[in-house]
Amino acid sequence: MKKSFVIKRILYAVFIFFVVLTLNFFIPRIGIDDPAERYYPPQGGMSDIEYEIIKQITREQYGFHVSTWQQYLNYLEDLSQFNLGVSLRSGSPRVSALIGERLPWTLVLSVTTLIISLFIGVLIGTVAAWKRGRWQDTLLLNASTISVALPAFFIALMLSFYLGFELELFPAYTNPNMVAQFDWSWEAIRVVANNAALPVISMAIGGIVGYGQNTRNSVIAVTNEDFILTARAKGLKQNTILYKHTLRNAMLPIVTSLGMSISGLIGGAIIIEQIFNWSGMGTLFLEANSTGDYPLMMGIMLFLSTFAIIANLVTELFYVVLDPRVTVGEKR
Amino acid sequence: MKRKIALLSLVVVLAGCLTACGAGDYARRTDDTNTMYVGVVQASFPTAFMPWLSREGIAPTIASTVYNTLFSYDDETGNFDGIIGKDWYYVDADGEPILTDEGRIDYERLEAEFANRNHLAVKVILHDNVTWSDGTPLTASDVFYTYDLATNNYLSNHAGALAWTADLRHGYDQNTGARTRLGLFYYGNRHEHTYDIPEEDKDTVLYMHVNTVLGAVTSLFTTILIIPRHIWEPVVCRENQLNARDPSGELLDCYCNPIGSGPYTLDTERSGSSMIVLNRREDYHLTDDDGGPLYKVDTIKFMLYQELNVAIYALMKGHIDVLHSSISSNYIRLFDDREDIFVSNAEGVYVQTLVLNVNPIESERNPIRDLLGDVDFRRAIALAIDPDELIEQVANGAAYRTSAGLMRERMEDFYNPDANILAGDQEEKLEEANEILDGIVPEKDAQGYRLLDGQRISYDILGHPHEQELISFLQIQMQKIGIEVNYAAKGSQPENTFLYTSRFDMTIHGVIFSLANVDIMYNAHFVQLGRTSNYGRLQDDALRTGIREMRNTLNLHRKYELIIELQPVIAEQYYKIPLYTSNVISIARTDRYTGWQVVPGSTAYNSDSLQNVQRVGED
Numbered sequence: 001m002k003k004s005f006v007i008k009r010i011l012y013a014v015f016i017f018f019v020v021l022t023l024n025f026f027i028p029r030i031g032i033d034d035p036a037e038r039y040y041p042p043q044g045g046m047s048d049i050e051y052e053i054i055k056q057i058t059r060e061q062y063g064f065h066v067s068t069w070q071q072y073l074n075y076l077e078d079l080s081q082f083n084l085g086v087s088l089r090s091g092s093p094r095v096s097a098l099i100g101e102r103l104p105w106t107l108v109l110s111v112t113t114l115i116i117s118l119f120i121g122v123l124i125g126t127v128a129a130w131k132r133g134r135w136q137d138t139l140l141l142n143a144s145t146i147s148v149a150l151p152a153f154f155i156a157l158m159l160s161f162y163l164g165f166e167l168e169l170f171p172a173y174t175n176p177n178m179v180a181q182f183d184w185s186w187e188a189i190r191v192v193a194n195n196a197a198l199p200v201i202s203m204a205i206g207g208i209v210g211y212g213q214n215t216r217n218s219v220i221a222v223t224n225e226d227f228i229l230t231a232r233a234k235g236l237k238q239n240t241i242l243y244k245h246t247l248r249n250a251m252l253p254i255v256t257s258l259g260m261s262i263s264g265l266i267g268g269a270i271i272i273e274q275i276f277n278w279s280g281m282g283t284l285f286l287e288a289n290s291t292g293d294y295p296l297m298m299g300i301m302l303f304l305s306t307f308a309i310i311a312n313l314v315t316e317l318f319y320v321v322l323d324p325r326v327t328v329g330e331k332r
Numbered sequence: 333m334k335r336k337i338a339l340l341s342l343v344v345v346l347a348g349c350l351t352a353c354g355a356g357d358y359a360r361r362t363d364d365t366n367t368m369y370v371g372v373v374q375a376s377f378p379t380a381f382m383p384w385l386s387r388e389g390i391a392p393t394i395a396s397t398v399y400n401t402l403f404s405y406d407d408e409t410g411n412f413d414g415i416i417g418k419d420w421y422y423v424d425a426d427g428e429p430i431l432t433d434e435g436r437i438d439y440e441r442l443e444a445e446f447a448n449r450n451h452l453a454v455k456v457i458l459h460d461n462v463t464w465s466d467g468t469p470l471t472a473s474d475v476f477y478t479y480d481l482a483t484n485n486y487l488s489n490h491a492g493a494l495a496w497t498a499d500l501r502h503g504y505d506q507n508t509g510a511r512t513r514l515g516l517f518y519y520g521n522r523h524e525h526t527y528d529i530p531e532e533d534k535d536t537v538l539y540m541h542v543n544t545v546l547g548a549v550t551s552l553f554t555t556i557l558i559i560p561r562h563i564w565e566p567v568v569c570r571e572n573q574l575n576a577r578d579p580s581g582e583l584l585d586c587y588c589n590p591i592g593s594g595p596y597t598l599d600t601e602r603s604g605s606s607m608i609v610l611n612r613r614e615d616y617h618l619t620d621d622d623g624g625p626l627y628k629v630d631t632i633k634f635m636l637y638q639e640l641n642v643a644i645y646a647l648m649k650g651h652i653d654v655l656h657s658s659i660s661s662n663y664i665r666l667f668d669d670r671e672d673i674f675v676s677n678a679e680g681v682y683v684q685t686l687v688l689n690v691n692p693i694e695s696e697r698n699p700i701r702d703l704l705g706d707v708d709f710r711r712a713i714a715l716a717i718d719p720d721e722l723i724e725q726v727a728n729g730a731a732y733r734t735s736a737g738l739m740r741e742r743m744e745d746f747y748n749p750d751a752n753i754l755a756g757d758q759e760e761k762l763e764e765a766n767e768i769l770d771g772i773v774p775e776k777d778a779q780g781y782r783l784l785d786g787q788r789i790s791y792d793i794l795g796h797p798h799e800q801e802l803i804s805f806l807q808i809q810m811q812k813i814g815i816e817v818n819y820a821a822k823g824s825q826p827e828n829t830f831l832y833t834s835r836f837d838m839t840i841h842g843v844i845f846s847l848a849n850v851d852i853m854y855n856a857h858f859v860q861l862g863r864t865s866n867y868g869r870l871q872d873d874a875l876r877t878g879i880r881e882m883r884n885t886l887n888l889h890r891k892y893e894l895i896i897e898l899q900p901v902i903a904e905q906y907y908k909i910p911l912y913t914s915n916v917i918s919i920a921r922t923d924r925y926t927g928w929q930v931v932p933g934s935t936a937y938n939s940d941s942l943q944n945v946q947r948v949g950e951d
Contacts, residue, residue: 053506054491061489061577091380091587092577157641164356165645171356172649173642176606176635194354274638279376279605283638287375291389 006317013313020305025075028294029068084299089291095299098284105179106266106280109196109273113203114261120204121211122254126247128212129219140212147209153271156202160275163198170197173277199276203269207261214257218250225249252323259315266307358651360924366630366947368925370937371643373657377636379605380587381598382575383559384482384490390608390634393656397610397632398465398592399557402456402475405550408743410847410892412553415618416470416593418536419457420553422446427455427527427539443886451501451515451541452886454549458536461617464560465597471535472518477561479516479540479552481574484509489573496555499548501541509570515541545883546891547851554848563591595627608634620943627942629925647919648673654920654928656937661730661917672923674936678916679742681933682842683734685908686793686806688713691869692834700789701837704868708768710906715765716813717806718758723912726802731912737899738845738910742932746847746892751899754910765813773814782814791837792820794830799840802911831867839867843908850895854879858902870907924948 059065063074078085084095128140164172174195182188222228223246231241270282281300288296360369374389383399385391403412403420412420421429422442430445432438446452462470482493483502486509502515517525519534527539542548563586568574572583579587590598595616599609610632618626635652637643644663647655648670667673688704689696703709714736723731735741737751754761775783782789793803803819810817817838823829830836843865845853856864859876878901882894902908918935920928926948929940 051495054494057485057489057494057506058491061491086578089378089380091378091382091584092579093380160642161645165649168356170354172645173356173637174606175357176604177357179606180604191357195356275642277606277636277638277642283375286638290375 005320009313009316013309017306017309020309021076021079021302022072024298024302024305025072028298079302084302085295087288087296088293089296095296098296099281099299099303102279102281102284103266105278106273106282108192109199109203109269109278109280110266112196112200113207114258116200116204117207117211117261118254118258121208122215124208125212125215126219126242129216129223130242132220137216140209140216144209144213147206152202152206152269153275155205156199156272156275159198159202171195172198173275174279176277179279195276196278199269199272199278202272202276211254211257214253215250218253219246222246222250252319255315255319255322259311259318262311262315266304358649360652361650366628368629368632368654368945369652370632370634371637371646371652371655371657372634373637373640373643373655375638377605377608377634379603380579380584381590382587383557383564383590383592384493384575390656394598394608394610394634395557396594397596398590398594398598399559400462400593401554401557402458403553405554405848407846407848408745410745410888412549414459416458416462416475416558417456417553418459420549421455423453423455423539425453427453429455437888439886439888443890446544447886449544452544452548454540454542456538456540457533458538459617460536462593463615463617464563464591464593465613466560466563466591467615468560468562469535470558470560470593472538473520473535474561475538475558476516476518476520477565478556478558481559481564481568482556484511486570487568487573488575489577490575493556496551498551499543499545500552501543544886545851546886546888547883550848550851558593560591560593596632599631606636610634628945628947629942632942644919647921650921650923652921653924654935654937654941655918656935658916658918658935661728661915664728664730664917667919672921674920674922674926674928676916676918676920676928676930676936677730678918678930678934679732679740679932680914680916681740681844681846683738683740683844683913684802684840684842684911685738686713686717686911687839687841687868687908688906689834689836689838689868690907691871693869696834700784700787700791703773703784703789704791704837706772707904707906709772710909712765712768712772712813713810713815714754714906714909715761715768716809716815717754717909717911718761718809719754719910719912720758722802722805722809726805727912727914730915730917732915734910734913735899736903736906736910738843738902738908739895739899740845740913743847746895748896748899751903753900753903762812769813769815776814780811780814781816788816789814790816790818792818794820794822794826794836794839796822796840802840827863832863834869836867840911841865841867841908847895851883854898855883857908858905868907870905872901872905875901875905922948 056065063071066074082096084099086092086094087098124136124140128137131137159170160172163169171194175191178191178195182192228241228245231245236245266281270286272278273280273282274286281304285297285300287293288300360367363369372390377389378385378391378394381394381398383395385395400415402415402417404415405411406413421431421437423429424445430438430441442452456475458470458472458475464470464474479497479500479502481488482490482497483500484504485491485494485506486504500515501513503513504511514521514524517527517529517539518537519529519531522529525539529537540552542552564574567582567586572580576583589600594613595618596610596612599611602609612625612627612630614625616626620626634656635646637646640657640659643652643655643657644659644666646652648666664675664677667675688710689701690705690710692701719733723729723733733755735747735749735752736754737748739747739751741747769782773782773784773789775786777783777788793806795803800819803817807817807819820836822839826839831839843853843857853865857866858870858872859879860866861869861871875898878894878898882891882898885891885894916933916935918937920936920941922928924947925945927941927945928936929938929944930936931938931940934940
């Protein structure tokens with residue numbers, strides 16, 4: 001791997017991070033010209049002077065009493081100390097603590113979903129490509145059309161109602177005690193697996209079809225390459241051609257989509273988490289949004305953006321390892 | 333080898349499936365204790381309970397259950413009902429009550445003697461048997477500390493508390509924390525005042541000075557939750573403000589383990605971000621008529637649901653007893669054949685109105701918008717709206733008509749039927765509306781829309797997406813008088829974007845006027861300019877004078893008279909045109925508890941229900 005390519009990618013990632021950080025500061029401030037009037041509209045028999053005092057106090061509380069430029073500098077200073085600030089919710093918990101509480105639960109869902117989607121998707125896609133034009137292939141194509149037409153939240157609601165509420169095969173929504181009572185015992189892990197079943201299935205359906213479709217197309221493209229023809233001509237076994245030559249070369253687009261999936265891993269699935277009462281990052285963002293908790297919103301956005309930038313950087317670098325031709329576009 | 337791997341994979345998958353399979357753990361189904369499961373639809377539950385919680389979501393419900401205010405306000409009678417407070421009255425300079433011979437507040441004397449004074453003195457008498465949940469008696473010292481802290485932002489850092497105590501003539505310098513005015517008097521600071529508080533009354537008597545308006549005591553009595561001095565005084569200081577932005581460990585400990593004087597305590601062991609558990613206090617000072625517990629439920633479990641449909645199904649399947657969130661009237665048919673489900677169709681308190689921009693700022697004026705400044709033009713718009721059809725079509729019948737005076741008919745003593753000037757036959761109203769408009773803007777285009785200087789009269793109605801059905805209905809109604817209206821998205825911060833800046837024609841806005849808030853709300857909706865609810869910037873001398881008199885009079889009877897007199901004046905402005913008042917529809921199961929109470933503006937889970945429910949199978 002070329003060193004200059006790596007340095008350029010890293011510098012580019014740092015630049016993107018700085019742009020994101022700046023946007024993250026300014027966008028939530030659009031429309032919040034005076035937090036005092038938002039949080040404390042006039043009430044009681046307050047005189048204008050009294051209300052002005054209240055407004056001034058509120059501005060100081062939220063750091064709006066200094067210029068926007070100064071607020072931005074304060075924000076950068078806090079970030080340099082890894083301080084994402086405190087939430088506006090009762091008890092003023094630290095944003096980083098709230099993210100820390102929710103992140104593992106989102107990872108439980110998203111990593112499980114990713115593994116299942118990837119494993120089954122690649123398997124189905126390979127079979128469909130290998131059996132091109134036969135019922136396996138037709139099934140995948142039809143499933144793909146249906147999964148595009150049915151949004152994940154609809155699938156989630158249907159699963160919750162039929163498998164959860166009606167048939168009671170799985171919990172219809174997360175047990176409220178699951179997080180509080182989790183203690184790494186087998187029973188606690190079983191409860192988590194039990195409660196995660198429907199959210200994971202809801203999220204995985206789209207992923208399986210997506211990876212399957214990607215794999216199918218990629219495998220078909222590689223199958224038509226000359227070297228596969230040569231391998232066949234050499235009389236290699238079908239399995240050897242499939243696993244050693246076809247799949248290895250078909251991996252590149254799958255790695256790309258995997259990289260994109262990883263960058264979205266911790267964002268959670270807002271609607272899925274909401275339907276199943278799953279206390280993850282998605283619902284945390286929803287809470288912040290619905291209560292106007294902009295320090296929390298900013299913290300989550302920055303955290304998600306940073307993770308996405310790092311994930312993309314790693315994917316790009318990994319891409320180079322898989323296919324050295326990627327650096328061809330770079331200046332020599 | 334490959335077969336072994338395949339077999340192992342199969343075993344792992346099967347083990348995973350077996351682990352993941354299994355119905356949820358729905359505790360209510362097997363719970364035979366006196367525990368009520370209450371579903372709440374919101375984004376999250378608080379886990380730290382700063383005593384003066386925000387007013388969003390479940391927080392006020394928990395706060396008012398764990399803590400108490402001095403009194404509660406009865407909107408229908410205008411009286412304060414005792415909670416921590418037992419009695420109260422205005423007093424003269426010697427501390428003598430200003431009462432009539434019948435023991436009621438003598439408003440005539442109050443007006444005669446105190447109208448020109450800079451304050452009113454109020455004596456509050458507390459119940460002598462109130463205790464905190466840790467067993468410590470609640471005394472006047474706690475009430476003093478609470479109000480004193482609320483006025484002292486230097487220690488409380490709570491701007492809301494400053495607003496609640498704005499009418500209390502007691503305060504501190506916000507920068508130094510030095511007291512600037514003394515307006516709270518109890519036995520503990522007797523050396524600073526002349527009120528005579530005998531030793532035997534030292535725990536139960538408190539005096540306060542408030543601004544010379546009758547509404548001054550309302551937020552003091554009914555909004556501020558009294559907090560225990562012995563818990564907070566040792567902790568709260570300049571570095572550890574009550575509402576700290578970055579609370580210390582000991583402060584967080586106080587937040588997470590609230591000690592209150594309310595009927596329930598927080599079960600900190602069993603509560604979390606998805607469930608809040610409250611246990612009834614057996615030593616709560618208020619009891620029912622038989623001396624038994626006032627609240628009939630031993631334990632209340634609030635269960636978090638983030639999605640309304642899921643919560644409704646959870647109730648239908650018996651996972652919860654009651655849903656503490658209102659539901660749309662569209663859902664009612666779901667429960668038609670369900671005898672085990674009680675549907676509470678309670679009268680709402682929010683009046684939906686169509687607000688017209690009658691007086692835009694100069695830069696936002698245009699000829700078509702200026703038409704809204706004409707009261708006759710506004711009357712035509714108001715007449716065109718058919719409230720009965722609106723209720724039937726938009727609210728599915730689960731709403732009721734509201735007078736143009738915007739006061740609810742249920743408030744019999746204060747409702748003025750003369751303000752109901754938009755009642756009548758719709759055909760005749762429509763005819764009258766068209767006659768009015770024919771006199772103002774007679775010209776019409778080929779589609780039948782009226783023209784002003786050749787331009788079609790067209791307005792945007794600002795609304796949220798869920799109000800589109802209502803606005804579509806208004807579109808049809810307005811077509812009948814030749815006025816075009818269209819939906820325009822309100823956005824997330826309409827006040828700053830459109831309303832305060834006069835950049836709108838019409839908007840949908842819910843209003844609540846009650847005896848408890850008319851002092852503030854009439855002013856905010858019809859008088860004050862700038863950043864208030866008077867979005868259309870109405871300015872009417874008669875209304876302004878009447879509202880000022882109503883706010884300032886010390887004669888309660890006159891105040892009530894003025895509230896009645898002001899309703900037709902408000903109605904005749906056709907400024908906030910009433911559309912409907914939605915019912916609050918909620919559901920509860922009847923297989924464990926019966927006796928759910930229907931309370932205006934509330935869901936089936938309410939204080940009255942808690943005081944009246946009975947467990948099925950028990951006498």
